[in-house]
Amino acid sequence: MRVDIVSIFPEYFAPLDLSLIGKARAGGTLRLAVHDLRTWTHDVHRTVDDTPYGGGPGMVMRPEPWGEALDALAPDELSPDGHTLPRLLVPSPAGVPFTQAMAHELAAESHLLFACGRYEGIDQRVLDHAAARMRVTEVSLGDYVLFGGEVAVLVILEAVTRLLPGVLGNAGSLDEESHAHGLLEAPMYTKPAEWRGHEVPEVLRSGDHGKIARWRRDEALLRTAARRPDLIAALPLESLDKRDRAALDRGGFQPRAGDVAK
């Protein structure tokens, strides 16, 4: 996968040399380049912002540097390897929520281009102009306000890169993790069996894989019902069987009427 990131703080992405993302880059699974937006300014002050039309607080990022940056990184003409235009991702508090489902979607792309805004944001015409020739997605991490798009790109890239083939040692774990099946994952434990008076649940030390799987499913259901009832509500009707309902009952959670598969 090819990834390009444009930002006025390219040093924000130094962590992408580390750990599994660093290995994915070294191994060629991820071809990632970080670009300084000021590369596409031409005035002595390398200006990237100006006052907002219509007044109001703060500054807005100028369209010209962004236009030239996207022209350079998403050229219309097909490159020798028949490369198609990238998918443009623009982090914004006004974007669509980033989810694990979107992470899987993005992991299937061949080229992602991230535009990191700062100040009050990027002049809207940059996105409208880009949308005329490539797919553009404004994406939000969540309902809180950041200084800019950089940390959102770090989060999105980590969620996407770990889904790329060969990046995760035991890809099997992808199936068991939170959000993989619409539930939060069960609590995890390791040695010692007793720690400061706290025991590891006996069932996990029983070796009875059937009982262990049932315990983990019950714990995942109870934890999800307690912390994320929206996820329980979003579960497909047929996904809760009698034993699931019994677990939720024991936890004092009433699944929706009709939720129970016969």
Ligand code: JD8
């Ligand atoms: C991009 C500029 C700052 C936002 C005035 C503070 C994402 N979940 C999220 N929260 N905030 C962002 C985000 C914030 C950004 C930019 C993403 C570019 N800002 C602006 C509007 C209010 N300042 C985000 N993803």
